[in-house]
Amino acid sequence: MxxxxxxxxxxxxxxxxxxxxxxxxxxxxxxxxxxxxxxxxxxxxxxxxxxxxxxxxxxxxxxxxxxxxxxxxxxxxILGGLEVDPAPEADWRDRARRLAHAFRAAAHRHPRSMSVVLSRSMIWTRRLPVIEQMLAIAEQAGFRGRTAVQVMRTFMAYVIGTLMNEANTAATLRQIAEERRRVAELVDPKAFPHVVGAARELLHPDYDADFDFGLDLLIGAIESLPRT
The missing domain is CATH 1.10.10.60 (Homeodomain-like)
Structure with a gap:
């Protein structure tokens, strides 16, 4: 009209x-x-x-x-949606666990988008809030200078690497499910006895338990480092 x-x-x-x-x-x-x-x-x-x-x-x-x-x-x-240090007065181990789980929760809310974010080169300033929080956690744990930076880098490498590995593992398992017969023919029990023996666990991963297992190992290793 x-x-x-x-x-x-x-x-x-x-x-x-x-x-x-x-x-x-x-x-x-x-x-x-x-x-x-x-x-x-x-x-x-x-x-x-x-x-x-x-x-x-x-x-x-x-x-x-x-x-x-x-x-x-x-x-x-996505990175701006991370919950940054809601309880800075807490024990450093708890703060580290919360930061790791916040990153992982963001990845689970937007799994495909987070994969894009993690796989491309990002301007480092986008990570400043996470870097700042992890350095503060390292300082609370008793580390300074180069060691604090190494703790921060190792922590971020574990979290980001684990998230990317989860995505890749999920894609691999989908492919195995689609080509189950062909995969079974390729896996020779005599050549790969340990793989065959652990097949159930390999094909049915508990991502939550695996993430916490590795996180506890990492925090334990950080805790055992000498303070300077």
Whole structure:
């Protein structure tokens, strides 16, 4: 429908038509995360994001410079959602466990997006809140200088490496399930007796228990380090 004015014809709103929410940076990032979680990182493109939002891809460039900026925004959104040091007065071991589990919880909320975040080169400043907290934990545990930095790096390597390993293991197990007969033919019990003997545990991992097991080992090793 349209109405006549002295200046010409102007469009009018169609009764009952849905009102489109304004396009914003936050909506673009949220839509990109939803797309990755639903279809995987390979589906992400400016054209697909625009289609999800019902706009032309060119409209997105008014809010983000391009796909790399979208990926940066995803990293900011996910890492920014970490709960940073809710109880700094607690024992350093408990603080370390809480930080590790907060990182892992963020990965479980957005598993496919977190895999993208962890597998790409990120501006190091995005990790500053986590680095700051882990250095504070190391200081509370009695470490200073280079040793504190090594404790922080080892801790982050364990958490990030474990999360990436979980994702890779899950993909491998799905492939094994799809090709069970072929895999069984390839695994010779005489050549791999220990693998066959541990098959049940290998094929049915308890990710939660494994994560806590490794975390306890790491904290125990940190605790045994000499203080300087």
């Amino acid at each position: 349209a109405k006549q004015t002295r200046g010409g014809t102007l469009p009018t709103e169609v009764p009952g038509a849905p009102v489109r929410a304004p396009l914003t940076h936050d909506r673009i990032i949220a839509t990109a995360i939803e797309l990755i979680e639903r279809e995987g990182a390979q589906a992400l493109s400016m054209r697909r994001i625009g289609a999800e939002l019902g706009v032309a891809a060119m409209s997105l460039y008014n809010h983000v410079p391009g796909k790399e900026a979208v990926l940066d925004g995803i990293a900011d959104r």
